[in-house]
Amino acid sequence: MQRLILLLAAWCSALPALSGPVISIGALYNYIDHDRGSILKRVYNSGSSTAFVRVSVHEVVYGADGKHQEVAGKRAEAGEKLEGLIASPSHLIVPAGAGGSVRLLYVGPRDRERYYRVRFVPVLPQKKDEFGLDDKAARQYQQTLDAGVNVLTGYGAFLIVRPRTEHYDTRLEREGDAFVIRNRGNSTIALEALYQCDAKRDCSEAVKRHVLPQAELRLEDKPERSYRFELVEGTRTKPVSLP
Numbered sequence: 408m409q410r411l412i413l414l415l416a417a418w419c420s421a422l423p424a425l426s427g428p429v430i431s432i433g434a435l436y437n438y439i440d441h442d443r444g445s446i447l448k449r450v451y452n453s454g455s456s457t458a459f460v461r462v463s464v465h466e467v468v469y470g471a472d473g474k475h476q477e478v479a480g481k482r483a484e485a486g487e488k489l490e491g492l493i494a495s496p497s498h499l500i501v502p503a504g505a506g507g508s509v510r511l512l513y514v515g516p517r518d519r520e521r522y523y524r525v526r527f528v529p530v531l532p533q534k535k536d537e538f539g540l541d542d543k544a545a546r547q548y549q550q551t552l553d554a555g556v557n558v559l560t561g562y563g564a565f566l567i568v569r570p571r572t573e574h575y576d577t578r579l580e581r582e583g584d585a586f587v588i589r590n591r592g593n594s595t596i597a598l599e600a601l602y603q604c605d606a607k608r609d610c611s612e613a614v615k616r617h618v619l620p621q622a623e624l625r626l627e628d629k630p631e632r633s634y635r636f637e638l639v640e641g642t643r644t645k646p647v648s649l650p
Contacts, residue, residue, distance in 0.1 A: 428458030445512040452501040460499040467522040490515040517571035528561030575640040585625040599637040606631035
């Protein structure tokens with residue numbers, strides 16, 4: 408066993424060091440509240456080289472069956488009015504050890520809630536692309552990455568655009584072998600710090616769940632099992648225990 412460990416250590420030490428950009432985007436769920444038109448999203452780069460980040464926006468559309476599809480945002484033609492979620496800038500240059508910001512702006516009607524997937528993806532810039540690098544600069548950047556093992560990892564954030572007039576109507580009901588959390592309002596509710604506990608009060612790790620308007624979440628009701636969470640309705644929060 409000791410020989411195997413020594414061989415693995417020698418093999419790992421012979422690998423080139425990881426290099427390149429390493430980005431993070433903070434919270435994976437974000438909200439544009441009813442009284443706001445935009446939010447600022449921060450992108451951090453803890454890696455060893457500059458991150459060239461491409462930002463893409465897709466609207467998430469839910470069908471009557473609860474299934475969803477993603478629809479790419481459209482570019483406005485000359486003379487047309489922009490509508491939907493706009494990321495500005497759509498391409499971001501973040502130096503190593505620094506951060507940058509992207510403004511997520513919603514333009515359009517607020518009669519109902521809308522949902523967007525915003526992806527932040529590090530890319531290798533090419534000449535004449537949206538980052539404005541010339542051929543020499545793009546080649547130099549590539550050479551700095553060639554010395555190591557590069558893993559360019561992107562992240563996606565889910566953005567909820569709340570309606571102009573929010574209405575919350577959350578119902579907690581016991582139904583058969585389940586606790587049912589029904590959202591009869593017009594805006595998404597969240598179950599923050601949701602714990603599942605047994606009779607000895609040993610609890611699972613906390614998770615976060617969302618319930619969309621006119622949808623429901625079922626939690627299995629078993630003997631000596633309980634749940635606790637913070638019910639978040641817009642800016643209001645209250646603790647809940649089941650049963």
